Amino acid sequence: MTTVETYEDRCEQLFHAGGNAAVRRAAQEGLDELGPQADLYCWLALGHAVEDDDDHDDRAEEAFRAGLALDADHLGLLAGYAELCLRADSFEHPGRAARAVRLSQRLKELAPESAEAGQLAAAERWARRGYWDDIRMQAAVRTVAARDTEAQARLLAEDLRRGGPEGAPAAGQADPVDRAAAVRTATLEALSGPWNAPVRLLGRYRSAAWAVSVVLCFVTNRVLVETGAVDSFSLWGALWLLPVLVVDRRFAAARRDADARHLARLEAVLAERR
Secondary structure (H helix, E strand, O other): OOOHHHHHHHHHHHHHOOOHHHHHHHHHHHHHHHOOOHHHHHHHHHHHHOOOOHHHHHHHHHHHHHHHHHOOOOHHHHHHHHHHHHOOOOOOOHHHHHHHHHHHHHHHHHOOOOHHHHHHHHHHHHHOOOHHHHHHHHHHHHHHHHHHHHHHHHHHHHHHHOOHHHHOOOOOOOOOOOHHHHHHHHHHHHHOOHHHHHHHHHHHOHHHHHHHHHHHHHHHHHHHHHOOOOOOOOOHHHHHHHHHHHHHHHHHHHHHHHHHHHHHHHHHHHHHOO
16 A cells, blocks of 8 residues: 655656646545545645636635644644635635645744744735735746846757757656756747747847847837827837747746746656555
């Protein structure tokens, strides 16, 4: 019989890989095989909670409550449930939002110096964030995505120099726990070939291309106004931004495809280790 620890390890690896649905499947499989387990209810709840969707939030709350009914002092369940309650809308879910204080107090009574208490403290600070914090976070996300595109494009150029698709590992042969290898393989499959050369070029120099596009956008609009073609600001200049946006979408699509393949292989490998 597979142990609880085996299912926990499986859920943890899938969770860190971003496989929320796979976490739920693994946790539910463990519950079906082993019966009610607080740790597995915790993973099932987290697999729902991270989706940040009303239906998933309801399912997460059910799992948190089921787990706490088995172990009322489970630190992971208390922290996860409190975090779910913190982000609940006080108008739509007043009861859920009100429970955050009680859950937080209980966790701090049990283990004030624990990792779960630190995680909850960070969630409480985030719940008090302001409008500018959201703007800074969105800007940081866009910056990371831009850097991912440039790094992805440079690795693609390196792989092509080494021999192209023939020199790349096959999708089924890649290390199932190595997401970077999966991204390289998917990018090579999606963006190799002479017809994708402009996409690869703009990807390698994405920051410079974006800066040039913004300058051209303003210059174009200025010229249109000066020549009388338009009376004020127009969207014609924004057409210079389209190539960079297309490049971002192409590389992001390759990353999403790689993530899907990576998670499918990882889930299959972990299931075989039972």
